[in-house]
Amino acid sequence: MNLSPQLTPAPKRPMKLSTLATLMMVGVIFTVLLSVHLLYFIQIDNFTHSHVKDKALAVARTLAEDPQIQRGLTLPADQGIIQPVAKAVQKRNDLLFVTVTDMQGVRYSHANSALVNKRFIGQDLQPALAGHENVSVNHGTLVEALRVFTPVFNTRHQQIGVVAIGISLSDVTAQINRSRWNIFWTILLGGSVGILGVLILVRRLKTILLGLEPHEISSLFEQRQAILDSVKEGVIAVDADARVTLINQAAQQLLRETAIEAPLSGDRIPEHSLMLSHLRDALHDGTARYDGELNVQGRIMISNTVPVRSHKRIIGAVCTFRDKTEISQLMQRLDGMVNYVDALRERSHEFMNKLHVILGLLHMKNYAQMEAYILKTANNYQTEIGSLLQRIKPPIIAGCLLSKINRASDKGHRLILNEASYLPDSGSEKQVAALVSILGNLIENALEALDQQQEGEIHLLLHYQNGWLSCEVSDDGPGIPAPLASAIFTKGFSSKGDERGMGLFLVKQQTESLGGNISVESEPGVYTQFFVQLPWDKGN
Numbered sequence: 001m002n003l004s005p006q007l008t009p010a011p012k013r014p015m016k017l018s019t020l021a022t023l024m025m026v027g028v029i030f031t032v033l034l035s036v037h038l039l040y041f042i043q044i045d046n047f048t049h050s051h052v053k054d055k056a057l058a059v060a061r062t063l064a065e066d067p068q069i070q071r072g073l074t075l076p077a078d079q080g081i082i083q084p085v086a087k088a089v090q091k092r093n094d095l096l097f098v099t100v101t102d103m104q105g106v107r108y109s110h111a112n113s114a115l116v117n118k119r120f121i122g123q124d125l126q127p128a129l130a131g132h133e134n135v136s137v138n139h140g141t142l143v144e145a146l147r148v149f150t151p152v153f154n155t156r157h158q159q160i161g162v163v164a165i166g167i168s169l170s171d172v173t174a175q176i177n178r179s180r181w182n183i184f185w186t187i188l189l190g191g192s193v194g195i196l197g198v199l200i201l202v203r204r205l206k207t208i209l210l211g212l213e214p215h216e217i218s219s220l221f222e223q224r225q226a227i228l229d230s231v232k233e234g235v236i237a238v239d240a241d242a243r244v245t246l247i248n249q250a251a252q253q254l255l256r257e258t259a260i261e262a263p264l265s266g267d268r269i270p271e272h273s274l275m276l277s278h279l280r281d282a283l284h285d286g287t288a289r290y291d292g293e294l295n296v297q298g299r300i301m302i303s304n305t306v307p308v309r310s311h312k313r314i315i316g317a318v319c320t321f322r323d324k325t326e327i328s329q330l331m332q333r334l335d336g337m338v339n340y341v342d343a344l345r346e347r348s349h350e351f352m353n354k355l356h357v358i359l360g361l362l363h364m365k366n367y368a369q370m371e372a373y374i375l376k377t378a379n380n381y382q383t384e385i386g387s388l389l390q391r392i393k394p395p396i397i398a399g400c401l402l403s404k405i406n407r408a409s410d411k412g413h414r415l416i417l418n419e420a421s422y423l424p425d426s427g428s429e430k431q432v433a434a435l436v437s438i439l440g441n442l443i444e445n446a447l448e449a450l451d452q453q454q455e456g457e458i459h460l461l462l463h464y465q466n467g468w469l470s471c472e473v474s475d476d477g478p479g480i481p482a483p484l485a486s487a488i489f490t491k492g493f494s495s496k497g498d499e500r501g502m503g504l505f506l507v508k509q510q511t512e513s514l515g516g517n518i519s520v521e522s523e524p525g526v527y528t529q530f531f532v533q534l535p536w537d538k539g540n
Helices: 016-065 069-074 081-093 123-129 169-208 214-230 248-257 276-283 325-363 367-392 395-410 429-449 504-515
Strands: 098-102 134-139 144-154 159-168 232-237 244-247 289-296 299-310 313-323 414-417 455-466 468-475 517-523 527-535
Touching: 016 098, 016 134, 016 159, 016 169, 016 244, 069 081, 069 159, 081 098, 098 313, 123 144, 123 159, 144 169, 159 169, 214 455, 232 248, 248 313, 248 468, 276 313, 299 367, 299 468, 325 367, 367 395, 367 504, 395 414, 395 429, 429 455, 429 504, 429 527, 504 517, 504 527
Parallel strands: 414 455
Antiparallel strands: 098 159, 134 144, 144 159, 232 244, 232 313, 289 299, 299 313, 455 468, 468 527, 517 527
């Protein structure tokens, strides 16, 4: 058995852009040039043959109209009238032969004088003897030639003979070959110019692509897409016409959660979308906006928008945004855990002090007082902490309330949890985080309202029934004047100075984002009471 590991072949290295583009363009150029060469060569071949034929026909027709030729055909061939004329024409036009025959095919002229007064060789003479011009390729007494035949008529339009013109095919081939060399040099010049153009094009492409190869660009694109889909922030990019060029999954999810139809790539951003208004502003005035807040359907979005410029011209904009509610919930959960830890730390110190008292009584052997002290301590624990933990099941809420009880006690007030209160654990972290924020803000507001008096009381009732949680937070502080009661939930409204007025606004926002509601009753100088109703998903 062969246990040697099998080596995986290394992946084939992709071809460079310069090499690929050069090969492709050179292949296209030479394919085009070759096709043009073949077509041109065929045309040159046809054109040369046609030109030679037309030249021979023109000479033959001219001789057929010559009176001296016509007169010579009325006399015997040995008179020597036609031969000198034919020789002169043959030499002047560089022809293979110029032959004139009578109606019996007897030659009156020929390139070889010894063949004068002999019969013409070849059946291609017969159509001309019948009065028709004829063109053929044949082999007579000389080399193979292109032969043209034209009938000769006298003044009474009676045929008296035939003029035959011969042009050597080797001369025709030589003429075609000369044209072919011209084509070759044309192809060579065109190919050289094309290759130079390809090299310039490839160099320009490399500059545009920042020196990256196609496989590197593909890899970067895939990495960018993976990064965009992995981040929790929504990302939207638009071009100068406000058309979406990029939108990641987080952005689509956030837009859908805020009851906004998520645009697709190529779509224009909706004109009525408040959430995407920063993108339109960035395209219009080129102003970047950082950490801007947008209130969309009761949810606060943190948005960063920057324009994209090229050569000082705005060509698009990019917007990133994230739900601030999620950040607030994380902070609130952290605050709840910190409060819980602080409460446990305070109880730990208090418990250590009690242990020291018990240890002292033990050393003093005062067992009766030690027993009474232990019973009293146990009863207090059962009353204050044990009872709270039995009624408030979520540990984060319990820790928050313990912290607020200690804080109220430190300020000389009392936070009293109604004995009828009961709060089951929730399967929704979002609801727990929202309740921490709601109770924390309402209790802190009540403590601030009691600052001007001593031994104030804050009463808290938490009642769960049929999937709904009812919260009542009341205090015996100065109350809220009637004209201000309708404005206390407005963002920025506060009677305690500038840069305040966010607590109750956030309470109302978080309550309504969960589908709940909040209201307030107050009698100045007597009491203030907040009523909150929230959906509460009971945990297992």
